[in-house]
Amino acid sequence: MRNRTRRAGRATSPAVRAAALAGATALALAACSGGSGDAADPSAAAEEGGKLTVWAWEPTLEQVVEDFEAANEGVEIELVNAGTGNDQYTALQNAVAAGSGVPDVAQVEYYALPQFALGESVADLTDLGAGELDGTFTPGPWSSVNVGEGIYGLPMDSGPMALFYNEEVFTKHGVTVPTTWDEYVAAAKALRAADPNVSITNDTGDAGFATSMIWQAGGQPFQVDGTDVTIDLNDEGSTRFAETWQQLLDEDLVAPISSWSDEWYQGLGDGSIATLTIGAWMPANLESGVEAGAGKWRVAPMPQWEAGEEATAENGGSALSVMEASENKELAYAFLEYANAGDGVQTRIDGGAFPATTAELESEEFIGKEFPYFGGQKVNEVLAESAANVREGWSYLPFQVYANSIFNDTAGQAYVGGTTLLDGLKDWEEASASYGEEQGFTIGE
Structure with a gap:
């Protein structure tokens, strides 16, 4: 996986800059929550089925999507690569501004998430089930998806x-x-x-x-x-x-x-x-x-x-977020939970991704893996230790x-x-x- 968080030399389009303006005016408002009203039930939504559109560039998600559809026969997911990093953010903000064409789920890098959260483009996942996941992820990624009083994504990977x-x-x-x-x-x-x-x-x-x-x-x-x-x-x-x-x-x-x-x-x-x-x-x-x-x-x-x-x-890493404009937030969250905290995690690890979940980072299988490219070194021993030592604040x-x-x-x-x-x-x-x-x-x- 190439996780390009470094976009320093790229000019930012007016559409992306508009996200910051939207964030400024929205800060004084209570963030919209995808779980308002009746109690959310993402599992039931997955069983019932429906269609989702997911914008993401991370390649291991292709298999995750196939597996989620296989486990939930009534679910159909369109996985779209709308560009990497800023390219996708520009397209995403254009869709939000136009009020049409917004996906249900989007991959958003940690450094960019506050801009979309404060602009109320992404939904607060607290009441959908994310509020119960404290401790599931390592501190760095988990703190990155917590913006203000809300949780605006589930960590997909990390970059200690x-x-x-x-x-x-x-x-x-x-x-x-x-x-x-x-x-x-x-x-x-x-x-x-x-x-x-x-x-x-x-x-x-x-x-x-x-x-x-x-x-x-x-x-x-x-x-x-x-x-x-x-x-x-x-x-x-x-x-x-x-x-x-x-x-x-x-x-x-x-x-x-x-x-x-x-x-x-x-x-x-x-x-x-x-x-x-x-x-x-x-x-x-x-x-x-x-x-x-x-x-x-x-x-x-x-x-x-x-x-x-x-x-x-x-250094790097992304979340999957549910868009506020999605009309199928419970199903979208069910996919997030599967991909980032469920069976999809191992699928992505097998594809070369580095997880943000503490269970995988602490497992003997993960830590003990030998990498032929690195002369047989157990590379994950070093990387998992780094994940545990990320400075807070x-x-x-x-x-x-x-x-x-x-x-x-x-x-x-x-x-x-x-x-x-x-x-x-x-x-x-x-x-x-x-x-x-x-x-x-x-x-x-």
Whole structure:
């Protein structure tokens, strides 16, 4: 599965930006609940049958849909790939604005969910059964679907971060795999000194990666309380990340290669890109896209800001949400529960997805799985431990889709020498705050 949460360089359409405006005006209102009125009974709805339209790009859902239809003979599901990330969000918001063509269920990445929840485009699932699922999912994904007082999706997967590294490169040059970020900077210098063609990683300015790093560093730059939004990209965690990463930028130790490009895949295969600090969904991407790296790559815990710590963060991941416009919310929720908390979970794991459910992450079968691509390493041991150590307290902006779209125009200038990362984050803060104020939010620092 390729879970592209990083859309920093893509312009956001007026339709998507409208979601933030809708969110601002809707914040003062009680969120609509799909379970109002009579007691909800998703199981009965599944038995009764009906038609659903699901918009999602995640490939393992194809088998899940087939299995759900087979288990519920009267159910017919149309699975539509309306685009990945922002492409789908644009189409989704256009449909919402037009009042027609809205699917019953949509895949929404965690960073984008608050924007759709506050705009009342997605339904509160609390009374449909989601209110009983506390503890079913790991803390990071579960907190991401809880917006205000409502639950606006069920976690489909998660992206607890780890260090993916080319063991062959580190061994060849006698460089120790880093356990702290200071060691990571030292390793970057050692690898470059040993081979001028080797970069410890690639980065051209990525909002998703930057916020994940700030998250792990203990930063909480985005806080939301009703229509009051605080943006502080000068807090301790943000500063810690910026100052550390600036060392790599100043010495040109990071390859200026965009992730998911042909050059990126080539670098991962030939060893010129030595590490990726990325979400737990990455193994399947390496296996399918970097055949030349088979047997060379390994996974280690995410480097720490202080030696001895075990804090991690999320990078990527999506929920399935029921659209408020759906006329079949109970059946839609029954599908969500099957796909994300029922039998569909194992189906998706078998297809290469990384789960967000605690039961699977703690199972001996999952943790003990050996990965031939990674030299027989039990990769999930590392990834499951990371999922348990995600720092609590993180939140996204209610207009994070827009904020991410302007990252390269602001903070991203540090990657091309136009400013420092510290100053770039300040520019990002100011531009995001201005947009929030235009949409009716009260912005503080």
